[in-house]
Amino acid sequence: GAVVSQHPSWVICKSGTSVKIECRSLDFQATTMFWYRQFPKQSLMLMATSNEGSKATYEQGVEKDKFLINHASLTLSTLTVTSAHPEDSSFYICSAPGQTTNYGYTFGSGTRLTVV
């Protein structure tokens, strides 16, 4: 079935540094990738939608200059958290529409970001 590989699974960084999270579709082409953020004990909130070859679409309240999204190829989408702060500590997870059904939806394994 459709697999999305997400790396790293866990990262700790210092305040002010940048962190890049990668999501790769391993056995299918993902023209669209959804990026979610999940704070502890909360639901998944859509941050942005990346589309191969075009600019990402950000949800209201999400700073596009802070959360840089690049979808350079049909199999790779990246999220870079720039100038990270402790309040950016969260679980970030990507997801791509799968191929098995019209509504198939494959999640990456998630990235636990801790900013100290």
Added chain:
Amino acid sequence: GENVEQHPSTLSVQEGDSAVIKCTYSDSASNYFPWYKQELGKRPQLIIDIRSNVGEKKDQRIAVTLNKTAKHFSLHITETQPEDSAVYFCAATYTGNQFYFGTGTSLTVIP
């Protein structure tokens, strides 16, 4: 956009009892409603889903019902087991790919 509400936020049941989680949605155009189970620190796993042309779907101990008129859908877990303990999320979509998630229900099954 779509707004999905989920209740209850926490639920504790005795092993063997049934658990019911309810969700409502606002956009009558939504036509696909999946349920996800998420264990701590892991990705959500699809456990069951239902499309708008169906009123009920069952898979062993898990069932989902949909009332399009009232715009609500429910997850039913029968004969609960300790391994059912997790956070459950409902979701709704009308575009076929962008999901709107409920706020989650933390289910605890007491042995």
